[in-house]
Amino acid sequence: MAITRGFTGRRKQAERDPRLPPGQYDVGKSWPVLTAEPTGRVDAERWTLTIDGLVANPTSWSLKDLKALGTDTYRGDIHCVTTWSKLDTSFTGISLDTLLDIAQPLPEARFVVEESTTRYRTNLPLDDVTGGKAWIVWEHEGKPLTREHGGPVRMLVPHLYFWKSAKWISKVTLLDHDEPGFWEINGYHHRGDPWQEQRFDGD
Amino acid sequence: MATDPQRAATWRDAKVVSVDHHGELGVILRLHVPDRVVHRPGQHYVLRLRAEDGYTASRSYSAVSGPAEDLVELYVEKVPDGEVSGFLAEVVEPGDVLECRGPIGRWFAWDGATPALGIGGGSGVAPLVSMLRHARAVGRPELLHLAVSAWTAEHLPYREELEAAGALVAYSRQKGGSRLDAAVIAAIADPGATAFVCGSARFTLAMESHLLSAGQPEASIRIERFGPTGENAEHG
Numbered sequence: 071m072a073i074t075r076g077f078t079g080r081r082k083q084a085e086r087d088p089r090l091p092p093g094q095y096d097v098g099k100s101w102p103v104l105t106a107e108p109t110g111r112v113d114a115e116r117w118t119l120t121i122d123g124l125v126a127n128p129t130s131w132s133l134k135d136l137k138a139l140g141t142d143t144y145r146g147d148i149h150c151v152t153t154w155s156k157l158d159t160s161f162t163g164i165s166l167d168t169l170l171d172i173a174q175p176l177p178e179a180r181f182v183v184e185e186s187t188t189r190y191r192t193n194l195p196l197d198d199v200t201g202g203k204a205w206i207v208w209e210h211e212g213k214p215l216t217r218e219h220g221g222p223v224r225m226l227v228p229h230l231y232f233w234k235s236a237k238w239i240s241k242v243t244l245l246d247h248d249e250p251g252f253w254e255i256n257g258y259h260h261r262g263d264p265w266q267e268q269r270f271d272g273d
Numbered sequence: 274m275a276t277d278p279q280r281a282a283t284w285r286d287a288k289v290v291s292v293d294h295h296g297e298l299g300v301i302l303r304l305h306v307p308d309r310v311v312h313r314p315g316q317h318y319v320l321r322l323r324a325e326d327g328y329t330a331s332r333s334y335s336a337v338s339g340p341a342e343d344l345v346e347l348y349v350e351k352v353p354d355g356e357v358s359g360f361l362a363e364v365v366e367p368g369d370v371l372e373c374r375g376p377i378g379r380w381f382a383w384d385g386a387t388p389a390l391g392i393g394g395g396s397g398v399a400p401l402v403s404m405l406r407h408a409r410a411v412g413r414p415e416l417l418h419l420a421v422s423a424w425t426a427e428h429l430p431y432r433e434e435l436e437a438a439g440a441l442v443a444y445s446r447q448k449g450g451s452r453l454d455a456a457v458i459a460a461i462a463d464p465g466a467t468a469f470v471c472g473s474a475r476f477t478l479a480m481e482s483h484l485l486s487a488g489q490p491e492a493s494i495r496i497e498r499f500g501p502t503g504e505n506a507e508h509g
Contacts, residue, residue, distance in 0.1 A: 071284065071286070071323060071372055072286045072323065072370040072371075072372060073323055073324070073325050074322040074323050074324070074360075074369070074370070074371060074372075075364075075369050075370075076360075076364045077322045077323065077324050077360055077364070078324050078325075078328075079322070079324040079326075079328040079329075079330060079356070080330075080356045086328070092329075093321075093329060093330075093331055095330060095356065102474070102498075102499065102500060103474040103498050103500075104498055104499075105496060105498060106380050106381065106495060106496055106497070107491070107494065107495070107496060108481040108484075108485060108491050108494050108496065109478060109481060152332075152333055153330075153331055153332060153333075188491075218474065218478065252380070253380075255379070256378060256379040256380040257278065257281075257377050257378050257379045257380075270278070270281070270282045270374075270377055271278035271279070271281075271282060272276075272278045272279035272280075272281065272282030272283070273282055
């Protein structure tokens with residue numbers, strides 16, 4: 071690979087924040103908005119989340135129902151495939167583990183598809199959303215999640231690129247097979263691990 | 274045999290053929306990309322800069338060139354304090370080699386065969402210019418309608434090209450200027466067309482809202498946003 075003539079980079083490799091996956095930069099306090107479709111319009115009072123598919127007990131919750139189950143806070147980093155990362159940020163919501171404990175995945179369930187009110191879809195192995203790795207969240211830094219960032223409620227899967235964290239989440243369906251979602255059909259990687267730079271189709 | 278997505282994902286050493294400055298605002302780079310995969314208008318490329326110690330930084334830029342052009346043309350807006358855009362605008366010269374991959378993205382892409390409405394703010398006109406060049410190349414200019422907005426004429430890249438093509442142009446901070454407001458968008462909304470909206474987060478949020486109010490079906494609207502919410506000044 072060619073060295074770029076004259077480019078030294080703002081941050082030398084030695085002082086690079088070890089929390090930044092390869093090819094990412096720290097966006098600081100700002101938070102870019104990336105959505106390919108019109109911004110979701112969701113009435114928080116009428117919104118529900120459903121877990122269905124290969125589960126013994128398909129369940130829907132209102133936002134009030136979810137909040138009654140307790141709250142969990144994630145504090146850590148998020149990474150966007152467009153190369154920005156936001157370090158040490160926080161989201162409050164509920165662990166998906168709690169909801170899956172209620173819905174009871176069947177033994178053959180191995181994948182999930184997240185679906186939003188805008189019909190955006192993204193696919194994940196079930197292992198990527200269990201064991202304390204995924205949340206349904208309604209607050210960012212202690213404030214209600216704004217509409218542009220997926221409010222009132224979005225999915226949060228921070229160990230994968232952020233297109234796997236569907237905004238305006240309304241349904242999580244468990245499947246026995248992998249089913250590519252919106253970006254996965256449109257040129258992006260199926261899994262999206264930032265540490266392995268799984269950005270695009272072919273990576 | 275490698276598929277197109279695999280070939281597009283491959284990093285290539287692209288050679289800079291020309292560098293044209295758009296005042297202090299940005300730079301137009303034309304690149305020779307070896308063994309390139311032909312893009313669809315609206316798709317983007319990733320440029321990666323590599324320091325001697327192995328440090329890299331990469332950013333995505335929409336193609337401005339049409340698919341039929343030999344060189345890949347990119348418009349790079351200078352972001353204040355931008356690590357990559359600053360380097361591309363100030364240091365890069367013809368003959369330099371930049372790592373490049375693409376084209377990427379199959380959603381914000383137009384095939385040139387169906388009606389399209391392009392709405393762009395500031396540097397968000399870049400993918401629309403690619404659509405415009407493609408429409409001309411395939412002899413279907415009537416399929417594409419463009420409306421673009423910038424603070425002033427000086428802030429609009431590809432101004433002459435857009436004006437010559439009959440684009441509706443609004444300058445929001447110019448004496449006697451105008452905006453792409455609800456009435457303007459209502460007049461050009463076309464439920465039978467795919468609407469491609471590109472610009473800052475604030476600009477695109479306003480445009481999608483105008484389009485939806487004008488009856489443009491939600492499923493016909495495709496958006497390419499950049500920048501944070503509310504922080505960057507709107508370009509329209």
